[in-house]
Amino acid sequence: METMAKDGAAQEATVTPNKDVSEDKPKGYTVIYVSGGPGSGKSTQCAKIAPYFGFCHLSVGDLLEAEVETGSEYGKMIEDCKKEGRLVPSDLVVKLLQQAMQRSQNKKFVIDGFPRNEENRAAAESIMKIEPDFVLFLDCSEEEMKRRLLNRNQGRVDDNINTIQKRLKVYFECTLPVINYYSAKGKVRKIDAEGSPEEVFEAIKDVFFELKEKHGETAGRP
Numbered sequence: 001m002e003t004m005a006k007d008g009a010a011q012e013a014t015v016t017p018n019k020d021v022s023e024d025k026p027k028g029y030t031v032i033y034v035s036g037g038p039g040s041g042k043s044t045q046c047a048k049i050a051p052y053f054g055f056c057h058l059s060v061g062d063l064l065e066a067e068v069e070t071g072s073e074y075g076k077m078i079e080d081c082k083k084e085g086r087l088v089p090s091d092l093v094v095k096l097l098q099q100a101m102q103r104s105q106n107k108k109f110v111i112d113g114f115p116r117n118e119e120n121r122a123a124a125e126s127i128m129k130i131e132p133d134f135v136l137f138l139d140c141s142e143e144e145m146k147r148r149l150l151n152r153n154q155g156r157v158d159d160n161i162n163t164i165q166k167r168l169k170v171y172f173e174c175t176l177p178v179i180n181y182y183s184a185k186g187k188v189r190k191i192d193a194e195g196s197p198e199e200v201f202e203a204i205k206d207v208f209f210e211l212k213e214k215h216g217e218t219a220g221r222p
């Protein structure tokens, strides 16, 4: 998996904001948002997509965690949000994402767990001038998401039933409307995320081969 830490030294690639609003996003960039509920498998699938298709995997949850570890003035606020399943203000999240993109030598990004609400989406559009090529939506039942989170065993402070309920509420009330927004623009690629990680990745591959074909990189799935 390509991470911010691994490619952090490179500074050449810059996310130059476009003056021309007719442009989708900074030239030459490919941005895929990976969305879905907590436990739907976003991070698991991004870790497969990144090496297979040559993308940089940026997890906003991980970027926030890294910010806490730097001893940042925002550390306590970020930790409180995570514990309570609340969303961190968009300006901070977008700043961290923008820095990570600028530090990457890659121009192809899978952005894991963002945008989480309408404010996130609007901030990415207006500040970073990012418009995703598509939104990969991992569609999973609430029952299965809860089961996975309660078995995640990564020592996360937010993987307890109380916080999980709050995160699910945020997902249904704030994140799903963003998915619907992109759906109305024909940008959502919905994947059945109930199967095994391998089965889900097979379905995702089709979507990425379609993208490569569109970019003239290949004749499609081999």
Ligand SMILES: Nc1ncnc2c1ncn2[C@@H]1O[C@H](COP(=O)(O)OP(=O)(O)O)[C@@H](O)[C@H]1O
Pocket: 036, 037, 038, 039, 040, 041, 042, 043, 044, 045, 148, 149, 151, 152, 153, 193, 194, 195, 196, 197, 198, 200
């Ligand atoms: N398709 C799947 N089937 C069963 N378990 C899965 C699947 N995808 C992910 N998991 C497991 O479920 C948990 C949540 O997955 P994760 O990728 O962290 O979800 P998210 O990033 O969407 O919160 C992890 O323990 C992961 O190993």
Ligand SMILES: O=c1ccn([C@@H]2O[C@H](COP(=O)(O)OP(=O)(O)O)[C@@H](O)[C@H]2O)c(=O)[nH]1
Pocket: 037, 038, 039, 042, 043, 060, 061, 062, 064, 081, 082, 083, 085, 086, 087, 088, 089, 093, 112, 113, 114, 115, 116, 120, 158, 167
């Ligand atoms: O765009 C984002 C992404 C994450 N978070 C915060 O980080 C937590 C964990 O996010 P992560 O994506 O790691 O959780 P996952 O969905 O993978 O379980 C969330 O509950 C939020 O508090 C946020 O505020 N904005």
Ligand SMILES: [Mg+2]
Pocket: 042, 043, 044, 061, 112, 113
């Ligand atoms: Mg995750």
